[in-house]
Amino acid sequence: MPETQTLQPWLHDKLVLLHSPCQLWSNADGSIDGGPVTGLYVGDTRLVSTIVTDIDGDIPVSISVRRDNASTRTMVSVPRALEGQTADPRFRVLTTEQVVESGFEQHVAIESGRDDDVRVAVRVTIVPDMSTMQEIKGGARSETLLRGEIRAAVETDGLRIEDGKGNAFTLHAPEGHVVWNGNEAVLSWCIDVPANDMVQLAWKLSVESTHAAPVAAARTQCGWDGLRAVAADTRVSRWINTSLEDLAALRMTIADDPNHAFLAAGAPWYFTLFGRDSLWAARFMLPLDVTLALDTLHVLARFQTTAHDDESNADPGKIMHELRGEQLVSQGTFVGTLSLPPLYYGTIDATELWIILLAEALRWGAPEQEIEALLPNLEAALAWLRDWGDCDGDGFLEYIDRTGHGLSNQGWKDSGDSVRWNDGRIADGPIALCEVQGYAYQAAMLGADVLEKFGRPGAEDWRAWAKRLKTRFNEVFWVDDGNGRYPAIALDRDKKPVDSLTSNIGHLLGTGILDEQGVRDVVARLVGDDMLSGYGVRTMSTLAGGYWPESYHCGSVWAHDSAIVMNGLRAEGYEAEALRVADGLVRAADAFGYQIPELYSGDSGENGPSPYPAACHPQAWSAASAVSVLSLLLGLEPGSTKPTPSNSPLARGLRLNRN
Template sequence: MSQTSTVRILDGNTFVVSEDTGDIEATPTEPTGLFSLDMRFLSTWVLTINGERLNALSYDDLQYYEARFFLVPGMATHYIDAKLSVIRERAVGGSFREQLTILNHDEKPVDLEIRMEAGADFADLFQVKDEILNKKGELYSEPEADRLRLGYRRGNFTRETVISSSAPARYDRQGFAYTIHLEPNQQWDTRIDVQTIAVGPGGRDLRMGLRAHGTERLALQHDLEEWLRNAPKVNTQHEELGSTYRRSLIDLAALRFSPISLGGAALPAAGLPWFMTMFGRDSILTCLQTLPFTPTMSTTTLRILAALQGTRIDDFREEDPGRILHEMRYGETAAFEEQPHTPYYGSVDATPLFVVLLDEYEKWTGDAALVKELEQESRAALKWIDDYADLVGNGYIWYERRNTDTGLENQCWKDSWDSVSYRDGKLPPFPRATCEVQGYAYDAKMRAARLAREFWDDPEYADRLEREAAQLKERFNRDFWVEDGEFYALALDPDGRQCDVLSSNIGHLLWSGIVDHDRAEKIAQHLVGPRLFSGWGVRTLAEGEVRYNPIGYHNGTIWPFDNSFIAWGLRRYGFAEESAIIASGILDAATYFQGRLPEAFGGYPRELTKFPVEYPTACSPQAWSTGTPMLLLRTMLGLEPHEGHLAVEPRLPIGMGRIEVLDIPGRWGRVDAFARGRLEIEEPTG
C-alpha cells in the first residue's frame, strides 16, 4: 500500500491505519489494521456491495480520532454516474466504531448484499516491525447470533475482538453480511461496534484502567476543545506558523497515552505506528519542548516514570536501581519475555533527563510539592549516574548492552546500529560514551544542586553536586575536543579514542551548558555551516563524513526535534541569529508536511531538492516532532522563567513578522508575549 493512500486515526492507546477506502488488508509485516496495547486486533476489514469492491471519491481525517470515507461502487476508470453512495464514518477512543450509510440515487428500488470481511491475526507490533509473524497460541473465530468473536489464546494471555451491529446481521467465521432493499432516494445505515479485550493474569481485562473519555465521539470532541482552550493562543502574521502550532497541539492531544494500572493519567506516546507506548527519553524531551504550552503533561510524566524507576539489577531488562525506563510494552512478546520491555531500561539519557525535567518544570510552574515528592527518586537517578553508568571508571556515562539477544546496541537517542563511528567509518567497540549524554549529566547535577539547596534542605549535597559538575565539565572539554576539526567528538571508545566525526550531537551540548564559552562560537559556526546545515535543518551527521547519507536514519537525515534543542542551545549561549536560521528552516519545512513535522526527513541540500524529501518509514505524528514548533516558539521569543517571572527576549527570523503568544501558563499565572520581526531583508542605506 502506498504511503499517500494511508489514512490514520488514533486516540492514545488505540489507532487504525487503513487504505483511503477505509478497507484494511494487512500483510503480516505491514503496519495496517486496528492496533491497541501493541497488538493488531483487526487485520482484515473489507467492505463489498453485491460482491464488488468500492472506489474512494474522497476522505476526511481532519480530526485525529475520526475519519469519513465517501465511496461509490466500481473502479474510478469506468465511473460514470453512480447510483449508490456509500459513507463510512469511523472513530477510535478506547474502542473502534464505524457508521455505515448507503444511499440509493436510482429511480428504481435496489436489492443489495452488503458484506464486511473481518479477520484478526493478533500480530504483536514487534513481530510486524521485525517482519516475523510466529504465533505460538491458538487463533479462533466464533460467530454468534448477535456478534462475531475473534480471538487469540496462549496460556493465560488472551486477546479478543468482538464485533456487533445495530442492524441485524448474519455472522460467520470470516465476517458478517446484510441483505437490504432500498426504495428510490432511500437511505440505510448501521452502527458497527468493535470492542477490543485484553485479558491478563487472573482474568482481568487490562483495558479497564485506560482513559474512559474516548468512549463516545462527543466526549472526544469536548476533550479536544478543552485541550485547545487551555493551551496558549498564537496569533501571527506568518499564517503557516499559526497552522503548524495548531496542528502540533492537536497531534499532541492524539498522542496522549494512558499506561495500564496507573490511574488513567496520560503522557506523550512516542509516535505512530511503531511507538504508541511509553518511552522515557521521548516523553521527557517532549515535555521539555511543550512546558510553556501544556505543563500538566510534565506532571504525569514525572510521576509515572518515578513510579517505574528501577529498583534492582536485572540484566534481561537492563534494570539498575535508580535507572529510568526506556520503553514499556504490553504485547505477546513482552508478556512471554521474548522481549524485555516490561519495562526495558536500556537507555543512558532518560535518567539524567528525568532530573533536568523536574528542575525545568519547577522553574515554570512553581510546583515545589512535586520536587519534594520526587526527592528520593531524583537522588536515586543521580546515584545511578555515578555508581552504575560509569562502566570504565573515568567519570563518564557509558553504555554496553547486557541483554545481548534483544537489547539495544546503541542506548543514546541515535539508537540505530551504525550511528556511532570513527572518522574512517569504522564502528567503535563497547562500551561507548556519547557526548550529549555527558552534557545531560552535567545539566542534571547543576539543576539538582539548585533543588537540593532550595527544596531538599541539603546544602552540602548541593555543594558536592556542583563540584562534580565542574570537574565533569573540565574533563569533558579536555577529552572530547577534536583539535583538528574544532568540534566535540560524537563519542569516546573504552580506550579513550575519539569518534571524531562532526555530528548534530554538539548542539545538545549547548543546551546542557557543558561547552566552554571560548569554544561555543566555533560550535555555532559548525551548526549553521554547509556541512551540517542543509537549508532546512541540521543534519544528524555532517556531509563529507564516511557514513554520511542524506537518507540514513541517524547518519545524515534531519530530525526536527534535534533541531529544536539545538536552536534552544544556541540561544542559551547568545547566538540568537544562528538559532533563528535553524528555526526558520524547520518551520519552512513544516509547510511541506501540512504543518505535521515527521520524525525525520532527508538531509539533501535545500538548493538541490527545493523541498524537504520524506524519509520513507518516519513516524508521523511523532511526539518530539510534534513538540518542535513549541520549543522553536519559545526559542524565537526568548521565553525563560526568571526569578518567578517570565522573561521575554525575542529574536525572530527575517520574514516572520509579528507573533503574539497569549495566556502562557506558569507560576506567574497567565501572561502574554509579543514579538515583531523584519518582514524582509532591509537594504543598507547611505
Template sequence: MSEQQPWLHDLEIAVNGPATALSAGSGRMGEGATGWIVDDRRILRSLYVCLSDEDTVPIAASSSGPTSDFWGAARHLGDPGADPTVDVHQSTQVGLHELLIEITVSSRASSPVNTGLQVSVGSDGIDLSEVKGGHTDGAAPEIVMDEQIWWSDARHRTTLHPSPAPASVERLDASRFRQTWPLQLGPGESRTVSLRFEAIRTSRSAHDADSGVMACDWDDLEVTGDDAWRDLVRTNLTDLKHLLQKDPEAPEDIYAAAGTPWYLTLFGRDSVWAARMMLPYSPRLARGTLRTLARRQARSADPVTAAEPGKMLHEVRREIYAQGEMELPTVYYGTVDATPLWIVLLHESWQAGLDLGEVRELLPNLLAALDWQAGAVDASPDGFLRYVDHSGKGLSNQGWKDSGDSMRRADGSIAPAPIALLEAQAYAVQAAYGAAELLDALGEPGAQGWRAWGESLAQRVRENFWVDHDGERFLAMGLDAEGAPIDGVGSNMGHALGTGLLTNQEEDLVVERITRPDMLRRFGIGTLSAENPAYNPTGYHTGSVWVHDTAIILRGMAQGGYTQQADQVFDALVRLSARSRHRFPELIAGEPVGQEPVPYPAACRPQAWSAASAAVLMQHAQRR
C-alpha cells in the same frame, strides 16, 4: 523472500491511548501493518468495503489524533462519464476500548442506485513484535457467530456491534466473515452503516495503561496566526493529546507514550523530552511523567534488565520484545540518558512553578538518580558517562541514536562500544547544576559538591571531545571504547547547546558547524553530515532528519541568543509541516525529491517528541 518490517509511510494512522488503527489510503485493512492494535496486540486484521462486489476507488484521506477519514468513489455505479456520482465516505474512530467504523454511501446520480454494501472482517491476535517483524501467517482466533459475532485472543475478547443489522452474514473461513446491507439510494440520498468493535481485556498485565486524553491540560490553549500555523499547532497537539496514557499504578498521573504503532508505551527518554518541550503549556504532563518514572526507578542491579540502583527505565512492554538477536524484557533500563534527563525535567518543572513540597516528595528519587549518575562516571575508565550492554541481547547503542550503525567516524567506519556520548555528558552536567539549585532550595546538603562535579565533567569534555580536522574545530559525537573521539560530524553536538556544558565561544563553534549545508537541510538538521562516507539519506541515524532532534537544537540556539540561526531551523520545520499535512512524522529522509520531503518508510506517525516539537516552535514564534 525473508520477512521484513512493514512500512508505514503510505498508511493513515489514528491513535488513542493504548490503541491505534492503521489503514491503507482506501480505508482498508489487511496488508502489512494495517489493523486495529490494542495493548500491543493486533485485534482486527482485515476490513474491506466494496459495493456490488466491486472495489471503490480511493480519492483522499486524512488523519488526526484518534480519527482517520477516507473519501472514495464507486465508479461502476451512478451516471456514466468522468464525474463520480456515488461516493463512499469512511470514518475510522479509535475510542476508549472500542473502534468505530462508519461507512456512508451517497448518491448524486440522476436515477436511483441499487447496490449492496459489503464489509468483510478478519480477526487477528498476534503480538506487536510479530507485526513489526513482518509475520503474517500466524493462526488467527476463530470467529464465533451466534447471537453476537465475537472472537478472543490471548488478551482480549472482541465483539462486533453493527448498526443497522446486516441483511446477511456469510462465513468466509474460520477467521473471516462478510456482512451485506442492500442499499437503494435516490438522487441526493445517503445511507450510513456503523460497525462498533468493542475490546474487553480478559488477561491483564501490570503494564496496561488506559488513555489519558481526559487529563489533557492544553485544550484551551489559544493559537493565533494564519491557517497553516494554526494547523501545525493544533494537528500536532491533538496527536500528542491522544498519545497520553495513565500510569496503571496511579491513574491520576499521565505521560506521553512514545509513538505509534511500534512504541505506544512508556519510554523514559522520549516521555521526558515530550514533557520538557510541553512544560510551558502542560505542567500536568511534566508532573505525571516525573512521578510515573520515579515509581519505576531501579532499586537493585540486574544485568538482564540493565537495571542499576537509581536508574530510570528505557521502556515498558507487556511481553518480551524480540527482534532478531535483540530480546528486551518487559521492563528494560538500557538507556544512558533517561536518568539525567529526569533530573533536568524535575529542575525545569520547579523553575516553571512546581510546588517545592512536591519536589521534596521526589527527593529520594533525585538523590538516587544523582548517585547512579556519579557511580556510572566513577566506574568508567576515563570519567565519562558510558553505556554497555552486559546481557548481549539488549540495545548496543543506548542513547537516542540507538541503531547499531549510528556512531560513525570521519572515515565512515562504525565506532566500537561502549561509547561516551557527547549529549549524555551534556545532560549529566545540566542535571548536576540543576540538582544543586534544587538541593539549595530544599535546604539539603551537597549542592556545592554537585556544582563542582558538573564543572569537572565539563572540563574533561573540553579536553577530550574537541576535534581539529582540516582546519576546523568541532565536537565529536562521543568517545569510543578506546577513548578516541568519534570524529564524524553529527547532530549530537547540537544537544549540548543551553546545557551549561559549553562556553559562549564553544557554542559559537557548534552553531556555525551545525548550520552548514551538509547538516542543515531543507526540512531540518541531519543526523550525520552529508560529507561523511557513511551518509545515507534514508539511514535511520546516518543522514536522516528527525523532527525532535532538530527542535532540540532549535531550542538550544534560541536559549543562547542565536536568533538568526534559530530562525533558519524554525523555517525548516514549518516548511516540513506544510508538506506533511501538518502532522510531524518521527523522521524523514535527509534529502528531498524535488521540493518535497521524502518519507522514511518505517517512521512512526505520530511520535510524541515530534508532536511536542510544535511547542518548541510556539515558544520560538513568541520570541520572534
C-alpha cells in the same frame, strides 16, 4: 517456522488514526486490505488486518479521504458497478471512521441522486489477525493466525472473537447480521435507498481485553485542550494545530495508575512508555502544560530501580528505557537481533533527563509540594550518575550492553551503526557520548539547585562533581577536521575521540558544559551547509565518511533533534541561528502534510526531503517540537509575564486562542 515476508513494512504512504491505546493504519486511499501494516491495533497487538466494505459485491472506489482530527476521518467513495457504464454516477458512499479508546466505529451513509429506489446488499468483511507488534515490524506472519488459534462465538450483542491468550473483541452490527466464516467475520445489511435520499448504517468493534497490555487511555484533561494557533503564515498554525491534536491522541497512562499521563513515544512501533522520548516530549511541552511534566516524572519515578540487574540493564537510581506487556523478541527479518525484558533499562540518558525535567518543571511553575514529593527519587538519580553511570571510573558516563541481546547503543541514536569515526568505521564500546556528558553536567547543577532550595544536603558536592566533569570534558572531547574544532560524538573503548561531526554536539548548547569559545565553535559548525539541510539539522555532516541522507542516524533529520539544537542556540543567545532551524522545521512540516514524521532524509533543495519509509508518524517528540518552535516565536520564558515575540516573519500574527 512461520512464513515471513522478510521486510519491515514501510509507513510513508500510510494513514493513521489514533486514540490511545488504539491505532488504525490504512493505505493512502483509506483501504484496510490485509497489507503488511494495515489494521486496527491495541497496544502491541494487531487485532484485525482487513476491513473491507462492498455493495452488491462491488468494492466502492475511494475518491477522497479527509482527516477530521487525530482520531476521525471522512471518506467518499463510489460503487461504480452499481451505475454501469456512466461517467457521471449518481450514487456515493460517505464513510466516517473513528478510533476510540475502546475500539473502532464506522458510520456509513449511502446517498442516491437517482430518481428510482434502489435495494442494495451491504457487506463488511473483517479478518482477525492477533499479530504481535514485533511480528509486524519484522515482516512475519501472525503465528496465532497460522496455528488456527482464533475462535469466534455469536452472543446476544454481537460476535465475540478471541485467541485464547487474552486478546478479545466483539463486533456489533445493529439492524444487521453477523456471521463467522471460519477465518473472517461478515457483517451484512439489506437496505432500500430511497430516490434522491440517503440511508445510514453503523457498526463497531469493542475491545474487551488485550494480552498483558501495560498501558491504557488517559482520561484526564491536558493543558492544551482547546488551544488553537492562528498565524499569518498558515504553515505555522497548521503544524501547531495538527501536532496538538496528535499529542492529545498519544496521551496514555499505566493501566493501574490512571491519574498520571505521559506521551507514548510514537505510532506504530513505540506506542508505549519510553523514558527518554516521554521526557523530551514533556520538556518541549512545558510552555503549555507543566502537568504533563509532573505526571511523566511520577510515572517514571514509579519504575526507578533500587537494584542491579544485568539482564534488564538496571542499576540503583536509574530511570527506565522502555515498557512492554511482555518480553520484546525481534521477529521476521530482525529475528535473533534483540531480546528485551518487559521493563528495560538500556538507556544512558533518561536518568539525567529526568533530573533536568524535574528542575525545569519547577522553573515553569510546578507546585513546590509536588517537586518535594519527588526529592528521594532525585537523590537516587543523582547518586546513579556518580556510582553507576561511569562504569569504568574514567570520569565520564558511558554504556555497554552486558547481555549480547540488548541495545548495543543506548543514547538517543540507538541503532547499531550510529557511532562512527569520520572515515565511516563503527566505534567499539563502551561508548561515552558527548551529549550525555552535557546532560550529566546540567543535571548535577540543576539537581544541586533543587536540593539547596528544599534544604537537602549535597548541593555543593554535586556542583564540585559537575565542575570536574566540565574540566575533563573540555580536555578530552575536542577534535579538529581542518574546517574548525568541535566535540567528538563520543569516546570509544580505548578513550579515543570518535571524530565524526554530528548533531549530538548541538545538545551541549545550553547545558553549561561548554566555555564561551566552545559555544562559538559549536555554533559555527552547526550552521554550516554540511549540517543544515534547509529542513532541519542533519544527524551527521555531509563531509563525514558514514554520511547517507536516508541513514537512520547518520545523515537523516529528526525534528526533535533539530528542536533540541534550536533551543540550545536560543539559550546561548544565538536567536538568528535558532530561527534558521525553526524555519527549516516549518518547511519540513509543510512537506509532510503537517504531521511531521519521526525522521526524514537529509537532502537539501527545493524539492523537499524524502520520507524515511519506516518512520513512525505521529511521533511524540516530533509533534512536540512544534511547541518548541511556538515558544521561540512567541518568546515564552519561565516566569515571564510579558514575553517578547520574535520579529521573524514566521511569528507575524501568531497567537493561541482557546475554544
